[in-house]
Amino acid sequence: xxxxxxxxxLDIKGPNVVKPVHAEALRIVxxxxxxxxxxxxxxxxxxxxxxxxxxxxxxxxxxxxxxxxSRDIFIPITVxxxxxxxxxxxxxxxxxxxxxxxxxxxxxxxxxxxEAAKEFGSQCIVLSLDAKRRPNxxxxxxxxxxxxxSGVDAIEWAKQAIYLGAGEILVSSIDQDGTLKGYDxxxxxxxxxxxxxxxxxxxxxxxxxxxxxxxxxxADAIAAxxxxxxxxxxxxxxxxxxxxxxxxxRLDP
Amino acid sequence: xxxxxxxxxxAQPKKVEYCAKCVVSNQRPxxxxxxxxxxxxxxYAWKKHHExxxxxxxxxxxxxxxRHRSKDGGFDVIVPGSGGKDSAFSAHILKSKYGLHPLVxxxxxxxxxxxGWKNFNSFVKSGFxxxxxxxxxxxxxxxxxxxxxxxxxxxxxFVYGQKAFAFHTAIQWGIPLIFYxxxxxxxxxxxxxxxxxxxxSIGDWDTLYYKGAGIDTLLKAGREMGTLTEExxxxxxxxxxxxxxxxxxxxxxxxxxxxxxxxxWVPQENFxxxxxxxxxxxxxxxxxxxxxSKYASLDxxxxxxxxxxxxxxxxxxxxxxxxxxxIRDGHITREEGIALxxxxxxEFPKKHxxxxxxxxxxxxxxxxxxxxxxxxxxxxxxxxxxWRLKHQIS
Amino acid sequence: xxxxPNFLIVDYGVGNLYSLxxxxxxxxxxxxxxxxxxxxxxADAVILPGVxxxxxxxxxxxxxxxxxxxxxxxxxGKPMLGICLGxxxxxSRGFEFGEHDGLNLIPGKVTxxxxxxxxxxxxxxxxxxxxxSRTPWENTIFDSLPNKFSVYFVHSYILEPDSxxxxxxxxxxxxLEFCSAVRKNNIYGCQxxxxxxxxxxxxxxKNFINISTNTA
Numbered sequence: 001x002x003x004x005x006x007x008x009x010l011d012i013k014g015p016n017v018v019k020p021v022h023a024e025a026l027r028i029v030x031x032x033x034x035x036x037x038x039x040x041x042x043x044x045x046x047x048x049x050x051x052x053x054x055x056x057x058x059x060x061x062x063x064x065x066x067x068x069x070s071r072d073i074f075i076p077i078t079v080x081x082x083x084x085x086x087x088x089x090x091x092x093x094x095x096x097x098x099x100x101x102x103x104x105x106x107x108x109x110x111x112x113x114x115e116a117a118k119e120f121g122s123q124c125i126v127l128s129l130d131a132k133r134r135p136n137x138x139x140x141x142x143x144x145x146x147x148x149x150s151g152v153d154a155i156e157w158a159k160q161a162i163y164l165g166a167g168e169i170l171v172s173s174i175d176q177d178g179t180l181k182g183y184d185x186x187x188x189x190x191x192x193x194x195x196x197x198x199x200x201x202x203x204x205x206x207x208x209x210x211x212x213x214x215x216x217x218x219a220d221a222i223a224a225x226x227x228x229x230x231x232x233x234x235x236x237x238x239x240x241x242x243x244x245x246x247x248x249x250r251l252d253p
Numbered sequence: 254x255x256x257x258x259x260x261x262x263x264a265q266p267k268k269v270e271y272c273a274k275c276v277v278s279n280q281r282p283x284x285x286x287x288x289x290x291x292x293x294x295x296x297y298a299w300k301k302h303h304e305x306x307x308x309x310x311x312x313x314x315x316x317x318x319x320r321h322r323s324k325d326g327g328f329d330v331i332v333p334g335s336g337g338k339d340s341a342f343s344a345h346i347l348k349s350k351y352g353l354h355p356l357v358x359x360x361x362x363x364x365x366x367x368x369g370w371k372n373f374n375s376f377v378k379s380g381f382x383x384x385x386x387x388x389x390x391x392x393x394x395x396x397x398x399x400x401x402x403x404x405x406x407x408x409x410x411f412v413y414g415q416k417a418f419a420f421h422t423a424i425q426w427g428i429p430l431i432f433y434x435x436x437x438x439x440x441x442x443x444x445x446x447x448x449x450x451x452x453x454s455i456g457d458w459d460t461l462y463y464k465g466a467g468i469d470t471l472l473k474a475g476r477e478m479g480t481l482t483e484e485x486x487x488x489x490x491x492x493x494x495x496x497x498x499x500x501x502x503x504x505x506x507x508x509x510x511x512x513x514x515x516x517x518w519v520p521q522e523n524f525x526x527x528x529x530x531x532x533x534x535x536x537x538x539x540x541x542x543x544x545x546s547k548y549a550s551l552d553x554x555x556x557x558x559x560x561x562x563x564x565x566x567x568x569x570x571x572x573x574x575x576x577x578x579x580i581r582d583g584h585i586t587r588e589e590g591i592a593l594x595x596x597x598x599x600e601f602p603k604k605h606x607x608x609x610x611x612x613x614x615x616x617x618x619x620x621x622x623x624x625x626x627x628x629x630x631x632x633x634x635x636x637x638x639x640w641r642l643k644h645q646i647s
Numbered sequence: 648x649x650x651x652p653n654f655l656i657v658d659y660g661v662g663n664l665y666s667l668x669x670x671x672x673x674x675x676x677x678x679x680x681x682x683x684x685x686x687x688x689x690a691d692a693v694i695l696p697g698v699x700x701x702x703x704x705x706x707x708x709x710x711x712x713x714x715x716x717x718x719x720x721x722x723x724g725k726p727m728l729g730i731c732l733g734x735x736x737x738x739s740r741g742f743e744f745g746e747h748d749g750l751n752l753i754p755g756k757v758t759x760x761x762x763x764x765x766x767x768x769x770x771x772x773x774x775x776x777x778x779x780s781r782t783p784w785e786n787t788i789f790d791s792l793p794n795k796f797s798v799y800f801v802h803s804y805i806l807e808p809d810s811x812x813x814x815x816x817x818x819x820x821x822x823l824e825f826c827s828a829v830r831k832n833n834i835y836g837c838q839x840x841x842x843x844x845x846x847x848x849x850x851x852x853k854n855f856i857n858i859s860t861n862t863a
Contacts, residue, residue: 002767002820003774003797014586021528022535024547025521026584040845045774045799056545057592070666072673076799076843077666093698096665098843099801118744120661121700121732123770123801132537147540147547167770167803179528198768220768250774250797252845 003248005045005221006238008228009202010035012051012081015065019229020052021178023130023146029229032069036077039228042235043252046076048101048170048202048223050128052145054082055104061088063095070096078170080128084112086119093120101170103128104143107150107157110164117165126200127166129154131187132174139187146174155190168198170223176204180226183210185217192218208233208241215247267631269568269644275577276590276646280567280632283438297439298581307517314515318351321430328356328382331431333419335359335369335552336376336383339434339520341527343512344381347432349530355432358422359385360415362553363397363407364605364612368537369552375532386418389490396468396494397555398613399475405566405627407613408559413468413494420497420507429506435513435520441578468494519582524548542602543571545593555609557602565624568632568642570598591646599642652691652863654678654856657717657733660707661699667730670842670849676856684716692859693720697732701741701757701804704732705748714750721752726833726859728788734829734836735804743804753831755808760825767821770803777816777827777839787815788835788854789828798837798844798851800827806838833862 010017010032017035018026029035036047049069051061061081070077079092080101089100100120106112106127116125130146131139131154139154150157158169171191173184183204192199198220205211205224214222227233239249270279272292279286285293323329330347332355334340340357347353357376362369377383393410401407419431468491475481496502512518527533535547542557543564550556557571564570576590585593610617625640634643654671656664658680671678671694679686687693695717697704708714721727729737738749741757749757760769776795784790800818805825808814815835816828829836835855841848 005773014589021525022547024535025524027521027525053589057589058596059592067665071669074666074670074673074842074845074849076801076840090661093661094665096669098666098698098840118700119703120698121743121770121803123772123803124698142539144540147545149539168772196768197770198772221773 002220003045003250004215004219004242005200006235006242006249007046007048007078007200007221007223008035008039008044008235009048009050009223009225010069011225012049012065013053014062017229018052019178019226020146023052023142023172023174023177026053032065033071035229036069036073039235040073040075043239043250044075044235045221045250046078047073048200049077049079049097050101051081055143056145056147058082061092063091066092066095066097078126080126086112086115089116089120093124099124099126099168101126101128103130106161107141107143107152110160113161113164113166117167122165122167122197125166126168126170127158127161128170128172129158129161129191130172130174131184133184133187137186137190139190142174146177154187155194158191159194162195162197166197168200169195170200170202172223173203177202178226179204180206180232182206183214183217185213188214188217188219208238211238212242212245212247215242265567265629265631269632271646272577274587275580276573276587276594277577278567278569278573278644278646281441281569282567294439294441294577295581301517302583305517310515314351317430317510317515318347318353322352323354326354328426328428329354329430330356331419331423331426331428332357333360333415333431333433335362336373336531336533337369337550337552338523338527338533338548341372341376341379341531341533342523343432343434344376345379345526345530346516347512348381353430355381356422356426356428357381357383358419359383360411360418361385361387362555363393363411364554364608366552366554368534372533372551375534376527379531384422386414386493388414388493389488392485392488392490394612394614395475395480395485396471398615399471399478399480401613401615402478402623403471403474405623406559406562407555407609410468410471410494411553417494417496419509420502421493423507424497424501424505427505429508431507431509433509433511434523435518436511440513440518441574520549520578521582521584538604540597541571542604543600544575544597545572546575549575554605555612557605558609561599561602562624562627564599565627565633566629568644570594570600572596572598572600573646594646651677652856652859653689654692654694654859655686655690656680656694656696657687657708657713658682659704659711659713661697661703661732664696667694667696667842670852671856674849674853674856682711682713684712687713687716687720690720690725691863692726692728692855693717695727695729695733695736697730697734697736699732701732701735701743701747701749702745704736705741708736708750718750718752721750721834724833724862726855726862727752727835728855729834729836730842731802731838731840734806734838737829737834737836738806738808741804752834753808753813753829753836754810755806755813755829757804758807760803760805760820760823763821763823765822770801771820772801774798774844775800775818775820775827775839777818780811780814780817780826782812782815782830784815786858787830788837788851788858789816790854790857792847792850796847798827798839798841798848800839802838806836833858 076098078099079097200221201219202223273290396410400409560571738755815830818827841851
């Protein structure tokens with residue numbers, strides 16, 4: 001039975017974890033070290049660590065903070081935020097990252113995906129896709145922390161990125177982000193239907209049912225932020241619920 | 254020749270200095286810097302976050318609300334607004350927490366944006382009665398045109414009406430309590446005259462908001478320009494842009510309060526609140542032009558030009574304003590603000606440019622003539638045929 | 648009292664060295680990272696980490712003169728632990744981006760994960776169980792672990808040791824059973840990442856530390 005991964009997402013800005021809504025606003029919700037530790041101890045399968053302002057402020061990910069966060073966390077950490085080169089990826093991997101997520105720079109220079117895949121292997125490269133609904137069941141990809149429309153169709157871009165060597169897709173709905181109103185299930189379905197690689201759904205988790213719905217829509221892994229940061233649910237709440245629904249999850253021994 | 258009526262420009266200091274804490278410069282009208290180079294808005298923000306006793310202020314709000322709350326469920330407070338994050342927050346919290354019954358009044362934007370209209374409707378749908386004034390389509394546009402030429406800001410007629418309409422409605426409906434959101438002067442570095450007061454007097458209006466020329470000056474100039482006919486200039490529609498007589502206001506006992514006096518005003522928090530309770534959505538097209546922000550001032554296609562003209566006149570664009578208040582509220586650091594300003598400030602709002610030109614009925618050529626006429630020589634220079642700011646924050 | 652062994656993590660240009668080192672430090676082992684071939688001679692135990700392609704791995708080792716040093720270490724009888732790509736490099740041949748020679752410490756090849764009978768996405772990413780083939784786990788790095796324990800995998804290629812005697816652990820994905828851990832004497836290879844597998848992963852590393860302590 002394949003296990004669905006439950007992945008808390010940390011949106012990082014400087015020394016803080018923030019929680020935007022519609023990929024906007026930067027309310028501080030906690031410290032990266034504390035939240036990462038809390039989720040590790042609660043049985044998270046992985047941690048998503050994304051600096052959401054690096055591209056916007058045109059600066060690099062802070063590796064010192066990453067080192068501190070990843071220090072005693074012995075589960076995989078996917079790191080993203082303003083990463084532009086293979087060298088920066090290597091630095092992040094050496095500072096505690098296990099996988100690298102790229103968004104803005106990948107859209108600007110798609111070749112980066114194939115370069116990275118060649119260097120580190122596809123399984124190390126996660127395409128981070130921030131998608132905004134458009135009419136006629138289409139979505140547009142956004143860059144710079146959800147602030148710049150790229151003009152690129154999200155589904156077409158996903159296909160291209162997969163072709164170039166991305167090993168996983170993290171698909172986040174800007175419309176649903178932070179709203180606690182459920183995921184964009186149509187978006188998850190579309191991506192899942194074209195992706196032969198694992199799909200991590202993000203954006204909008206509200207209830208335990210909403211997580212189940214996201215899995216039914218085709219997600220291989222679930223990312224969530226608000227429900228965990230605001231203590232609506234613990235990781236175990238989610239896993240136990242899913243286990244009861246006969247969904248494979250790694251339960252803490 | 255272009256006659257200029259904006260008196261603010263004459264008051265600008267010739268040496269450009271930046272606030273040591275935020276990103277605003279001393280070119281902003283009415284702003285002051287203390288001996289440490291910290292601007293008045295930052296000084297107020299410090300008080301806001303560290304000194305003001307908000308519990309006490311909350312108590313004052315309860316007292317005020319208790320005094321005005323209707324016993325029969327009738328409207329007891331006027332909340333001017335557009336369904337944007339600030340008025341949504343104000344209307345909703347006055348209703349849900351303080352038990353008041355808001356009648357929301359909207360002075361329509363010049364040209365509604367899609368997101369603005371959507372947010373307005375979400376707001377109404379969430380449970381509010383809104384009276385909207387759609388200004389006379391011909392006259393409002395002409396005012397905008399005149400204001401653009403003579404004041405370098407097509408936006409101005411909006412400001413007149415926004416205030417006056419609230420008072421007219423108050424008198425018509427017999428509702429003395431009017432609640433604005435923020436005291437913009439105090440929060441953004443204008444006059445700090447009223448920082449400790451919950452409301453302002455009408456006498457303040459002229460200096461603070463009309464840049465030294467009320468609507469009548471515009472009308473007169475409009476007639477002289479040939480933009481307005483005699484008949485148009487004396488149209489009753491313009492009464493809506495003038496406050497009612499002081500007598501009528503006093504008879505009603507009308508009071509205009511700022512919610513930002515009673516509650517710690519944090520626009521970002523208003524966004525979270527409005528998103529949660531009135532269905533407010535951030536800008537769907539991504540960041541607004543000239544800034545990084547997606548939640549502020551979304552509903553008018555002409556907004557960009559208001560900010561752009563401020564950039565021309567004062568070297569202070571939309572991004573600077575957004576970044577400054579986010580720095581003051583602790584959402585971003587000064588370094589981050591500087592990075593944003595250097596990246597986005599002064600970006601030309603081209604998305605709605607054609608529509609704007611059509612709206613105020615001028616040619617592109619003349620638009621740039623007017624713009625260039627407002628560039629103070631101590632701020633701008635021409636380098637290789639391109640205009641460039643002499644000073645930039647770094 | 649036994650001397651505290653010193654562990655050496657081989658740095659050959661790609662890899663999540665930091666998390667691996669942290670795991671050993673967390674378990675109070677004395678650990679260093681090196682790309683110096685000479686340093687391997689003085690090590691009590693060597694760890695070959697790995698995030699990357701087979702080709703890049705081979706190239707990284709060869710460029711630094713480490714391939715020889717690692718092979719030499721392997722003949723010493725001292726413990727070695729290969730992880731993910733590191734484990735794959737220990738075998739004879741790999742077929743990622745062309746055919747390449749591995750270190751040949753354990754006869755076998757590394758092939759692409761495909762043709763899953765029940766379907767399933769590639770790469771194999773996520774938590775999955777490891778269970779025993781017929782090799783007992785006592786006194787190995789899986790000593791005292793439950794019969795089926797959960798660890799973190801992220802790979803598109805699998806270990807195919809020639810001899811079933813070298814298969815230490817098995818896993819199943821998409822209906823395909825594959826080798827998830829190898830062992831030949833004191834040489835161990837894990838396809839998964841013990842340093843990323845929470846408590847059970849740390850237990851595996853602890854076992855490796857104990858084995859190294861006893862061997863030192």
